[in-house]
Each structure stands twice: as structure tokens, then as C-alpha cells.
Amino acid sequence: MLNTNSEYLRPEIMDVIRAFGAEDENFTHYYSYSCGKFFNAVEYKDKFYDFENEFGTDDETVFKRMAKRFAKLAFYKVLAGERGTLPWGALTGIRPTKLAYAELAENRGFKDMFTEFGVSAEKTALVGRVIETQKPVYGNAGGQDLFISIPFCPTKCDYCSFITAPVSATRKYIDEYIGCLIREIASVKDIITKLNSVYIGGGTPFVLDADALEMVYSAVGKAFPEIPEYTVEAGRPDVFTEEKLKLSKDFGVTRICVNPQSFNDQTLKAIGRAHTSGQTLTAYEIARKYGFDINIDLIAGLAEERVCDFEYSVKTALSLSPENITVHTLSLKAGAKLKENTARLNIAGIGEMVALSDKLLTNAGYSPYYLYRQKYQAGGLENVGWCKDGKACAYNINVMEEITDNVAVGANAISKRLFEGDRIERLASPKDIPSYINKTDKIIVERRRLFGL
Ligand SMILES: C[S@@+](CC[C@H](N)C(=O)[O-])C[C@H]1O[C@@H](n2cnc3c(N)ncnc32)[C@H](O)[C@@H]1O
Ligand code: SF4
Structure with missing residues (x-):
């Protein structure tokens, strides 16, 4: 107290x-x-x-x-x-890089401030590397990114606090939800003057059947014929099908997330993730065939994993050579089944796991391109997105550094408009699906007002 x-x-x-x-x-x-x-x-x-x-x-x-x-x-x-000290010292915000940029904008090196806050030399260097990798995207700030929320999942993973329920409980809303999304997408056409990227996120977008997915893709394509970067966080390998991947390709999707979290089947079982590492490999192989850029999400600190288990996952991910690998550290927030057991956050070896992933990814030619932190994150660590051959995901950078407007549609979506002087105004949609469906018209009007229309 x-x-x-x-x-x-x-x-x-x-x-x-x-x-x-x-x-x-x-x-x-x-x-x-x-x-x-x-x-x-x-x-x-x-x-x-x-x-x-x-x-x-x-x-x-x-x-x-x-x-x-x-x-x-x-x-x-x-x-x-x-x-004992913490890796990020007294820095507790979720965007350490944004803080570093603010210092740089004042012509101060961010390293002095990080030292004052007790940030370790490794994490200070990591921020420097991220800023370096971000340069091409950061230099192109401005315009808008479109986020489309699909808050449905096949089942709920034990560690996840995302507001999503198993689709068995929410399937009855899908048709109406898609109808609302389509209206919202059409309503943002004139808000968006310079579209940087579209991100269909989850939840698990591929839990939708091909017809529903096609309706969303068509609405996006109708409003925005040219999309420079188009990600679908397709998600869990157990819902991948060749039909959905082909459809995605036909509608211009450029980047797909195939998320194993771990390549150890015992871990997947323990975290209530109803797929195997074999299914991840198959999903990856089909996605590759269609020529998408691929992101792989991993989490350090799952179940009873030791450093060698996590190492196996990182090495398996590397053997696939995806354009992006995102290494998260377990964070348990309200809403996750595991939240009650916060002792899990004192995970033995978690710092070693993250340091090892840094070493393996760097040696394999990947660069860190965005990072963020969360509350209740194991070891006080961070999540880092890595990219190969300069293939950084502009959407992730724009959102994390808050350098573009974010036009976000769907339940639990937060639109943000940037104003002079670092002021940001936000508009949040209801988190639960029935309230979102009831309030779509109001949200459309409020969002247009937020963007001065
Ligand atoms: C919002 S989720 C959507 C991804 C997709 N539904 C899936 O599970 O494959 C985005 C990513 O956040 C990460 N994540 C989710 N819950 C987490 C937690 N409690 N701690 C750390 N990372 C987490 C996972 O790596 C996940 O792939
Ligand atoms: S991790 Fe992904 S699939 Fe699992 S419950 Fe969370 S959003 Fe859904």
C-alpha cells in the first residue's frame, strides 16, 4: 500500500x-x-x-x-x-522509443536520459538500433493507416487478455458484425487522404469463413484500390486454408502473420492453443507459396518452458526465414485465464531467453524495427519486432511511434488523430460485440467529426 x-x-x-x-x-x-x-x-x-x-x-x-x-x-x-535493478530502470511507459525520439527532437541525446533512468546499456543500445532500422518509415511520417478489428478466435488461449471469446459463443454475431464493418469501411474513404497501410487484426481474422473474409476484402478494395502495405494477422495455424490464402492474394494482401507462439507441442497444449507445430509448418508453407511477406509471433515465458525450449522455437522460426519475427515476453493482464497466477511472471531464465533471441536473430541478419512494453510483463522486459532485408512493417512502426493518424474500425478499435504539438485525440469503439453493433452509426458520425468532416 x-x-x-x-x-x-x-x-x-x-x-x-x-x-x-x-x-x-x-x-x-x-x-x-x-x-x-x-x-x-x-x-x-x-x-x-x-x-x-x-x-x-x-x-x-x-x-x-x-x-x-x-x-x-x-x-x-x-x-x-x-x-536489484530492472532492464528498463525506472522507465515504465509502453513506448521507450517514442521517449527517445522526443529527446532527439530537443537536440539531446536520449542516452543521457536513459542513463538517468537506470536503463541498462543493452536496452539503450536496442533503442538505438530500432531507431536506425525505422529511418525509412519514420522519414515518411504522416497520412493514415487503416485498422480493421476481427475480435473472433477459434478458442481462447490461456495467456491472452485480448477481448475475444471462442467463436462458438460469438458466431451468431458474425454476419451482423461484418455488415457493420462494411459500413464503417465505406465511411472512412474520404477521411483517408494518404493511405500508408491496412492491417486486418485480431483476434484471428482467418477464423472467418472465406465468404465473410471476401466481403471484408471487397469493401476494403472498393474504398481503397491502391494499398502499399496490406497485412492480415491471419493468426492461428489451425484456421489456415489454401482457399483463404488464395483469396487474400487475389485481393492484394501483401503480409500475413502465421503465429506459432511456440514450436513445442507440449507447450501449445499447456496454453490451450489448439494446434500443433506441424500445423504451423504446413500453414507457413502454403502462405510462402503465395508469395506473402510473413511474420511469425513467438512468446518467451510460456508454460514451463526453459531457455532450451525457447531457443528451439527461435531456431525453428529462423530456419523458415520469414521476413519478420516478433518476440514477445509473457505479460499477464486482467482477462487472461492465467492472470491469477502472477507468480508465473518471475520466470526463471526469461532475461536469458530474450537476450538469446536477440543474439540469434542478429546473427541471422535480422534487425529490431519496433518495440513496446506492457504492464505485468515477465522480467520487466519488452516485445520486439525483427525484420530481414529492411522489410519492416510500416503499420507497426506508425502505430508504435504515433507518427500517423490511425483510422480504426470494428469493436475495441481506437482511432487516433494527431494534432500540432504532439496532441493526440482518440475515439474508442465499444469492446463487446453487441454494443458495437448497436452503436456503429454513432461511431461513424463521431469518427468523421474527429477527422474534421
Ligand atoms: C492480439 S494477438 C493476435 C494473434 C492471433 N490471434 C494469434 O494468436 O495467432 C497478437 C500477438 O500478441 C501476443 N500475445 C498475446 N497475448 C500475450 C501475452 N499474454 N503475453 C505476451 N504476448 C502475448 C501473441 O504473440 C499474439 O500472436
Ligand atoms: S492469442 Fe490469438 S488466438 Fe489466442 S485468444 Fe488471443 S487473440 Fe485469440
């Missing part, structure tokens, strides 16, 4: 406490500012710690930012002293 005299600092401080998994412990915090100095006093486990930071400014926004920064750093130093 945290007692603090400064409620507006609570969320930031709690982020640090959570990063150490110390939510159940007691902390007392006293904050003050005088004579150009920030003071943070922390009582923890009957010990007292005092921190003093000199910083003067007349700008209220900068003042608040620094107050938060020094409070976070105070708690980080207390907890790191007791429990």
Missing part, C-alpha cells in the same frame, strides 16, 4: 512499484518543492530514504513532468537497492 501526500504522483509511483511486483508492500511517501528543489522522502521496510533534486522552471507542464520523473526515480532507487 502507498501512502503519499501527493495524489497526482500516485499513478507514476505505482507504475514503478508494480514493475518490481511490490504492490502488496507498504510505502510512505512525502513530496515537497521549495527553493528550486524537489524533495522525495520514502519510508519502506522501516528504513528512510531522502532524495533531493535541483530543478527550476516557470513552465507548469515541465514542472509536473519533472516532479513525476524525480518521484519515480526515488522509488526506483529504493526498490532497486532492495531487489
